[in-house]
Amino acid sequence: MKVGALFPQTESSRDPGAIREFVQAVESMGYAHVLFYDHVLGASPERPGGWRGRPYTDKDPFHEVLVTFGYLAAVTTQIELVTGVLVLPQRQTALVAKQAAEVDLLSGGRLRLGVGLGWNQVEYEALGEDFHNRGRRIEEQVEVMRLLWSQPVVDFKGEFHTISSAGINPMPGRMIPVWMGGTAAAAKMRIARVADGWIVNTPTEQDPRAAVVEMKELVAAAGRNPKDFGIDIRLSLSHGIEDVAGQIPEWHDLGVSHATVNTMRAGLSWPDGHLDVLRQFAAAYRED
Numbered sequence: 001m002k003v004g005a006l007f008p009q010t011e012s013s014r015d016p017g018a019i020r021e022f023v024q025a026v027e028s029m030g031y032a033h034v035l036f037y038d039h040v041l042g043a044s045p046e047r048p049g050g051w052r053g054r055p056y057t058d059k060d061p062f063h064e065v066l067v068t069f070g071y072l073a074a075v076t077t078q079i080e081l082v083t084g085v086l087v088l089p090q091r092q093t094a095l096v097a098k099q100a101a102e103v104d105l106l107s108g109g110r111l112r113l114g115v116g117l118g119w120n121q122v123e124y125e126a127l128g129e130d131f132h133n134r135g136r137r138i139e140e141q142v143e144v145m146r147l148l149w150s151q152p153v154v155d156f157k158g159e160f161h162t163i164s165s166a167g168i169n170p171m172p173g174r175m176i177p178v179w180m181g182g183t184a185a186a187a188k189m190r191i192a193r194v195a196d197g198w199i200v201n202t203p204t205e206q207d208p209r210a211a212v213v214e215m216k217e218l219v220a221a222a223g224r225n226p227k228d229f230g231i232d233i234r235l236s237l238s239h240g241i242e243d244v245a246g247q248i249p250e251w252h253d254l255g256v257s258h259a260t261v262n263t264m265r266a267g268l269s270w271p272d273g274h275l276d277v278l279r280q281f282a283a284a285y286r287e288d
Contacts, residue, residue, distance in 0.1 A: 004033030033080035043122040073107035085181040087118030089134035101172040116181035192218035197230025232258035245284040
């Protein structure tokens with residue numbers, strides 16, 4: 001089982017040196033991956049109609065993930081770079097395929113592209129994309145990206161995309177793994193059919209352990225081997241370092257392939273406080 005760390009986007013700063021320090025330190029501690037949340041725009045609570053019920057606003061900083069990964073590719077050597085998750089339907093598919101291929105090339109094959117539908121209708125509006133058909137669209141988007149990563153020239157005509165004898169160059173040196181996030185029943189069925197793995201939004205699952213079992217059953221029902229399907233569970237270290245470290249063997253026994261530990265919203269300083277807690281967790285996990 002591979003254990004990684006969440007990059008605390010909303011508690012980070014504009015200092016590129018601090019971003020580099022955090023990720024290099026996480027890599028040196030032996031974490032397998034670093035996972036980044038994604039938002040392009042934050043809505044102001046002062047907007048017409050207000051902004052209620054969501055955790056992020058215009059006051060929360062979010063570094064653009066694929067640009068940041070291009071930077072991190074140059075200052076790290078081993079750690080996997082994970083989007084968890086990139087809101088794919090609010091972006092142009094061919095452009096994401098091109099950007100992801102470039103990150104994968106520059107990092108030496110270290111990108112895991114986690115994608116999802118997102119929830120921020122304001123972002124979709126500002127980026128000129130349809131919020132309401134995003135579920136149907138994401139499945140075709142994944143198909144198109146995989147074609148662009150595997151064929152030098154693509155001809156494709158679908159419901160949402162048309163490519164007439166065109167391709168990206170350079171192509172990645174492999175098929176980039178596409179994982180998906182989602183909690184709703186329809187999203188889980190789509191993930192089981194289409195994705196290489198599932199990035200679990202643990203707080204939205206009423207029973208995360210039962211959800212893992214359910215996903216494996218859905219993957220099998222889709223005619224796929226659950227052993228070839230990855231699952232990345234997110235664990236908050238605000239629940240206690242020893243407690244979370246003790247959970248890792250249980251998740252492993254359930255067939256979870258990855259865990260991402262989260263230090264956000266624990267009142268920690270950036271970056272030192274987050275790094276201190278991650279060091280403590282790494283030591284506790286190794287002892288177990």
